[in-house]
Amino acid sequence: MCDTCGCNITDGNRHLLRADGSHAKVTAVSVLNKLLQHNDAQAEANRALFDRHGVLVINLMSSPGSGKTSLLEATIKALNGALRIAVIEGDLETENDAARIRALGVEAHQITTGTACHLDAHLVANVLPKLDLENIDVLFIENVGNLVCPASFDLGHHLNLTLLSVTEGDDKPAKYPVMFRAADAMLVSKTDLLAVLDEFSPDKAEDCLRNLASNAPVLRVSSKTGEGMREWLDWLNRRLEHYRNLRRENRSLSPAVQSEGRRLHGLARPDVRFKPVSQPETV
Ligand SMILES: Nc1nc2c(ncn2[C@@H]2O[C@H](COP(=O)(O)OP(=O)(O)OP(=O)(O)O)[C@@H](O)[C@H]2O)c(=O)[nH]1
Numbered sequence: 001m002c003d004t005c006g007c008n009i010t011d012g013n014r015h016l017l018r019a020d021g022s023h024a025k026v027t028a029v030s031v032l033n034k035l036l037q038h039n040d041a042q043a044e045a046n047r048a049l050f051d052r053h054g055v056l057v058i059n060l061m062s063s064p065g066s067g068k069t070s071l072l073e074a075t076i077k078a079l080n081g082a083l084r085i086a087v088i089e090g091d092l093e094t095e096n097d098a099a100r101i102r103a104l105g106v107e108a109h110q111i112t113t114g115t116a117c118h119l120d121a122h123l124v125a126n127v128l129p130k131l132d133l134e135n136i137d138v139l140f141i142e143n144v145g146n147l148v149c150p151a152s153f154d155l156g157h158h159l160n161l162t163l164l165s166v167t168e169g170d171d172k173p174a175k176y177p178v179m180f181r182a183a184d185a186m187l188v189s190k191t192d193l194l195a196v197l198d199e200f201s202p203d204k205a206e207d208c209l210r211n212l213a214s215n216a217p218v219l220r221v222s223s224k225t226g227e228g229m230r231e232w233l234d235w236l237n238r239r240l241e242h243y244r245n246l247r248r249e250n251r252s253l254s255p256a257v258q259s260e261g262r263r264l265h266g267l268a269r270p271d272v273r274f275k276p277v278s279q280p281e282t283v
């Protein structure tokens, strides 16, 4: 899919393909492989920066319209200043989501990806100079609405949060295992609609997740009614405490970046022989 649609090349990493020719004389697949190596190196640099400032970074992923921005709005309101939050928003087009967050008095920066259906580490790095990391406890990165690609790209974050709204069907973890296997927690969102969507079974959704050998917690939340917000905030606070304890020992957290998703991007097909690649340039 993405190796043919070209979504691996973003405004963040396009410069890596330019005139010096370093990536110009290789096959399309090995170009993509090199871009992924650059992405991983940039992600490590991003994470090291977050760790220096003690900022816990959470990547929010789900299909379009599952309620990511609404969850962030409800979270900001419920926290009522108890944690210092900042948000990076990823969408193909528009500043709408960042504007919604800013309306609540919270710093938000929008990345518009144009055609790319996921964020990458370079796109995130481009906005980091705008953030006052020393005065942020938790940075949420709302990824582009897409149930496949975002799980394949390390942004330098620490945790993955995957939303599944009750309007999407309870079999989504089975159909999109790449995304759900990556989740450090799965949020079943829009639970207020369960009253009219009796075909959605939260238990079945959880069974589908367990069938992926995941033991990630499953939280049920409605941003509209506030149901489940306490459990969600408890999870968030526990993860922040855990992260801070790790940082005291100079350790950190790494997300589960999905190699299967890379295969979907044509980067690790067993039938493809990669040319040797040099180490990424300094990032
Ligand atoms: N009933 C109900 N509707 C919700 C809830 N959360 C979000 N919605 C609605 O779902 C729609 C999409 O919500 P968003 O928060 O914009 O979803 P998103 O995942 O950020 O969307 P993209 O950024 O476009 O992928 C909006 O009309 C919201 O009002 C909820 O808990 N209950």
Ligand SMILES: [Zn+2]
Pocket: 068, 069, 070, 097, 142
């Ligand atoms: Zn959104």
Ligand SMILES: [Zn+2]
Pocket: 002, 007, 008, 117, 118, 149
């Ligand atoms: Zn993609």
